[in-house]
Amino acid sequence: MSSNTSLTDLIGIEHNKLNFFQELQKNIEELTTINLQSEDQRREIAAILDGVTDVMMVLSENLEIISVNHVFEELFPGINPIGKTCYSLFRNVDKPCPECPAFRAISTNSVCKETAIFRVDSRNLQFDMVASPLKHPDLTENRILIFKRDVTLEKEYQAKFYQAEKMATIGVLAAGVAHEINNPMAAVAGFAEGIQRRLARLDESVPDDLADDLHDYTDTILKECSRCQDIVKTLLSFSRPVAADFLPVDINQVAKDTLRLLDHQLRKNKDINLTTELTTPIHHVHGDEAQLKQVILNLMTNAVDAAGDSGEIKLQTFTEGDNVGLRVCDSGCGIPPENIDLLFEPFFTTKSVGHGIGIGLSTCYNIVKDHNGEIVVDSTPEEGSCFTVLLPIK
Amino acid sequence: MQITKFAIPEVIFGNGSIKFLASCAQRLGAKRVFLVSDKGLESCGWVQQVMDLLAEAKLECIYFNDLTANPRDTQVHRGAELYHETNADVIIGLGGGSPIDAAKGIATIVSNGGKVSDYEGANRISHPLPPMIFIPTTAGSGSDVSQYAIISDKEREVKMAIISRSLVPNISIIDPELLVTKSRKLILASAVDALAHAIESYISRLASPFTEPQALNAIKLIAENLEAAANHKDPEALTQLAIASTAAGMSFSNAGLGVGHALAHALGGRYDVMHGMALPILLPSVMRFNIPSCKLKIATIARTINGASLCSIDEQAEQVCDSLQKMFEDLGVPMRLRDLVPDEADLEEICKVAVNDACAVPNPREANWQDLLGICKEAW
Numbered sequence: 206m207s208s209n210t211s212l213t214d215l216i217g218i219e220h221n222k223l224n225f226f227q228e229l230q231k232n233i234e235e236l237t238t239i240n241l242q243s244e245d246q247r248r249e250i251a252a253i254l255d256g257v258t259d260v261m262m263v264l265s266e267n268l269e270i271i272s273v274n275h276v277f278e279e280l281f282p283g284i285n286p287i288g289k290t291c292y293s294l295f296r297n298v299d300k301p302c303p304e305c306p307a308f309r310a311i312s313t314n315s316v317c318k319e320t321a322i323f324r325v326d327s328r329n330l331q332f333d334m335v336a337s338p339l340k341h342p343d344l345t346e347n348r349i350l351i352f353k354r355d356v357t358l359e360k361e362y363q364a365k366f367y368q369a370e371k372m373a374t375i376g377v378l379a380a381g382v383a384h385e386i387n388n389p390m391a392a393v394a395g396f397a398e399g400i401q402r403r404l405a406r407l408d409e410s411v412p413d414d415l416a417d418d419l420h421d422y423t424d425t426i427l428k429e430c431s432r433c434q435d436i437v438k439t440l441l442s443f444s445r446p447v448a449a450d451f452l453p454v455d456i457n458q459v460a461k462d463t464l465r466l467l468d469h470q471l472r473k474n475k476d477i478n479l480t481t482e483l484t485t486p487i488h489h490v491h492g493d494e495a496q497l498k499q500v501i502l503n504l505m506t507n508a509v510d511a512a513g514d515s516g517e518i519k520l521q522t523f524t525e526g527d528n529v530g531l532r533v534c535d536s537g538c539g540i541p542p543e544n545i546d547l548l549f550e551p552f553f554t555t556k557s558v559g560h561g562i563g564i565g566l567s568t569c570y571n572i573v574k575d576h577n578g579e580i581v582v583d584s585t586p587e588e589g590s591c592f593t594v595l596l597p598i599k
Numbered sequence: 600m601q602i603t604k605f606a607i608p609e610v611i612f613g614n615g616s617i618k619f620l621a622s623c624a625q626r627l628g629a630k631r632v633f634l635v636s637d638k639g640l641e642s643c644g645w646v647q648q649v650m651d652l653l654a655e656a657k658l659e660c661i662y663f664n665d666l667t668a669n670p671r672d673t674q675v676h677r678g679a680e681l682y683h684e685t686n687a688d689v690i691i692g693l694g695g696g697s698p699i700d701a702a703k704g705i706a707t708i709v710s711n712g713g714k715v716s717d718y719e720g721a722n723r724i725s726h727p728l729p730p731m732i733f734i735p736t737t738a739g740s741g742s743d744v745s746q747y748a749i750i751s752d753k754e755r756e757v758k759m760a761i762i763s764r765s766l767v768p769n770i771s772i773i774d775p776e777l778l779v780t781k782s783r784k785l786i787l788a789s790a791v792d793a794l795a796h797a798i799e800s801y802i803s804r805l806a807s808p809f810t811e812p813q814a815l816n817a818i819k820l821i822a823e824n825l826e827a828a829a830n831h832k833d834p835e836a837l838t839q840l841a842i843a844s845t846a847a848g849m850s851f852s853n854a855g856l857g858v859g860h861a862l863a864h865a866l867g868g869r870y871d872v873m874h875g876m877a878l879p880i881l882l883p884s885v886m887r888f889n890i891p892s893c894k895l896k897i898a899t900i901a902r903t904i905n906g907a908s909l910c911s912i913d914e915q916a917e918q919v920c921d922s923l924q925k926m927f928e929d930l931g932v933p934m935r936l937r938d939l940v941p942d943e944a945d946l947e948e949i950c951k952v953a954v955n956d957a958c959a960v961p962n963p964r965e966a967n968w969q970d971l972l973g974i975c976k977e978a979w
Contacts, residue, residue, distance in 0.1 A: 217604065222767050
């Protein structure tokens with residue numbers, strides 16, 4: 206109140222007309238400080254974002270890319286994504302993908318996840334996508350933050366693990382079955398041999414034609430018993446642990462063993478004409494017998510499927526330079542050129558649902574790669590395909 | 600000797616000087632000018648002239664005229680709102696004391712926020728004000744060069760004095776040609792206000808060698824030219840009054856006023872009387888009350904008005920009160936307080952308000968409310 210006013214107040218020596226200039230200077234000072242602070246914050250946030258190893262994108266509500274992180278640039282060098290829609294960039298289509306998690310994220314205002322396969326650089330990569338809505342009262346429109354993590358390798362390992370687990374289960378089963386069958390088989394064989402021994406002493410007392418029949422029957426029983434025992438032995442070899450040490454392996458023996466397993470399947474397709482050309486003698490290769498059996502099994506299964514009801518399948522072994530080779534050819538439908546690159550991708554398959562999950566060839570590829578070998582495919586549509594496995598001689 | 604200070608704005612003076620308005624505004628960074636004036640000036644055509652000058656320089660103009668004679672805090676708040684809404688920059692005040700004080704009030708609220716009453720008293724303004732240019736159209740208030748703004752608080756029925764160096768405008772453009780359209784009554788009221796400024800600041804306890812010559816010069820010019828200006832609207836006399844008003848403004852702005860203005864503010868707050876009409880009534884009694892404290896100075900005022908005298912100092916001092924009273928009576932100004940105040944019983948309350956007015960502080964003779972009541976009774 207004015208009652209406090211004194212003469213000194215009126216003179217106001219220490220008071221002067223305040224200028225905007227002062228305020229401006231003060232503002233500039235404050236702004237400089239604030240600017241430095243926000244620059245520090247920006248750098249810190251940038252450092253955090255640079256530490257993120259997933260592809261990160263901010264999308265507008267109509268899925269236009271607003272910003273991306275450096276991982277995007279590493280994955281898609283030389284592409285400027287800003288302003289492009291994500292579906293045109295990743296899928297090369299002109300409308301949003303039906304499974305897009307971004308829409309769900311924005312409509313439910315929650316974090317949505319989805320796994321999808323994208324073709325990048327002529328490779329199929331599998332991505333885990335996480336879409337988070339960016340809704341903020343300060344933002345004029347809603348945005349979506351997308352994380353894409355490349356999980357291709359993880360999925361491959363996962364598939365391999367499933368396969369290994371499956372094989373181990375089969376191995377345990379086979380070992381049990383083999384054990385249980387071996388005993389009755391030994392008894393059957395023993396009794397057949399007993400009949401044959403007694404027949405020798407009864408030669409005089411039984412008619413010749415009956416003795417011939419009994420000889421013939423017991424021979425057949427023994428032969429089939431022996432075959433059963435061989436099958437059982439082959440099954441037992443599958444039950445060995447997957448991580449077996451590499452040992453010298455006779456590829457011809459592996460091929461023969463595998464064919465024996467396929468006997469039943471081949472007999473089912475009666476019109477398939479299987480020829481084998483096994484070069485003997487052949488160098489041993491250093492490897493895991495069970496795994497190599499799986500390679501041949503897979504290639505043969507594919508060949509049988511490709512050949513259809515009638516056709517020819519040829520299994521060869523050969524020596525070529527420093528390699529031992531194994532080739533499976535079929536006279537089947539062949540592979541379209543556009544699929545050649547995809548053959549060894551996990552989960553790529555042309556088989557109908559329930560007939561394959563697309564893991565066989567990728568498993569083959571991994572096994573051959575582990576043996577320092579290579580696998581080559583040569584195919585003509587409607588004429589047939591040849592898969593050649595080359596393994597180094599050691 | 601007391602340390603003093605002398606603060607005045609840039610003053611542009613002369614017939615036709617209003618034409619520099621736009622360039623002055625531009626130099627202060629104007630793009631959208633906030634013009635404060637009132638309806639009386641609209642009818643004289645001055646508002647339109649200012650607007651034309653601004654338009655010619657392609658300056659946008661926001662016009663605010665929602666003002667009464669004694670500007671009110673509510674009007675000031677409305678003006679500040681409009682300033683913000685329209686994103687205006689430089690404030691131009693065109694008019695007598697009312698629009699200019701309102702412009703000061705608006706500028707204060709614009710950059711300091713709050714209410715006008717928050718800044719009542721001295722040195723309460725803490726933030727810089729927007730650039731201000733004032734164009735006085737009366738030769739009296741001196742508000743265009745002063746650090747004072749008087750705003751009415753209708754609720755408390757008081758006139759608040761806001762005193763701050765920040766209220767000194769950046770530029771004051773004083774064009775005497777703007778005075779010719781004024782009525783006789785307004786010319787008189789303004790000149791008496793200026794005379795009161797000059798006399799009160801001359802005898803003020805804060806008077807300094809920088810304010811005293813200004814005050815004496817103003818007293819002399821008003822005494823010599825008032826009659827010709829009021830009765831004949833003599834342009835030369837009006838120009839001299841404009842000079843006198845500005846000089847008085849410079850003086851009182853730095854030396855302060857006295858109980859005369861304190862009482863006038865209290866009366867104005869209560870009865871909305873014309874400021875310039877209360878002063879001639881009070882001035883002779885106020886001077887008489889002050890004689891014991893500044894006899895020599897009052898004698899000097901007497902010689903300035905009446906010329907050299909052979910009388911004693913005591914006689915001269917007494918004479919000046921009479922000659923002032925006679926001068927006002929000759930000009931037909933009402934000279935009794937009873938003409939303004941309906942009830943004598945109100946005086947006590949008015950004096951209790953006036954004793955708290957910041958203007959009363961530098962009065963040469965200490966005055967309590969009973970002293971002020973004595974002055975009022977004498978003028979009744």
